[in-house]
Amino acid sequence: MSDTSSELSLPVSDGGVRIERVVTSGTFELDGGSWEADNNVWVVGTDDEVVVIDCAHDARAILRAVGHQRKVTHLLCTHGHNDHINAVAQVAAAVRAPACIHDGDRMLWDAVYEVAPDQTLEDGQVIQIGDVELHVIHTPGHSPGACCFYAPALGVVFSGDTLFNGGPGATGRSFSDFDTIVESITDRLLSLPDDTVVLTGHGDHTVIADEAPHRQEWLDAHAASDD
Ligand SMILES: [Zn+2]
């Protein structure tokens, strides 16, 4: 037992939709570089059916978390960086569920896979899982097709690499843009209810109200960094 602030009791909906986190490890590769990465994989659903958000690195670990009894309805990708999608084809084949990603990240998808994704995500699309709606919010900036998934009934948003505990995701590499990510966060995420829990693509969760006051600091830090 520990009392670190990273501990969070994840919400459960009236209909029994719960959230499970699986952390997997591998490498993120872009622009000829390679970095070690621990990724959060989110399994959201009931005893009967689930969606999986970001099939990262380790299909076996993800399939173990899903279990044999539950139907997988969608494999949702927050964006196309290889560390977030590199296990999705294997999971898709095993559970016969569609891999879904925004078309804006197709060039990142195509860097990993020779076949097209099964479905494209659109801003405003709603994916139903049990009694919970997952609203697709297109939040370009970290990548052109980055999306967050907002579950009002659970009071959580799955933010991928758009918003972390501590600020915006990285925008220093190809296909990323700082001004665009800040606009996405400001318009689409900081406008969510203050107590919305942000479940991130890497590391600890945060809360909208804990990030919103720091927006000017992000801008100042970026202006000083000149990248
Ligand atoms: Zn990323």
Ligand SMILES: [Zn+2]
């Ligand atoms: Zn990432």
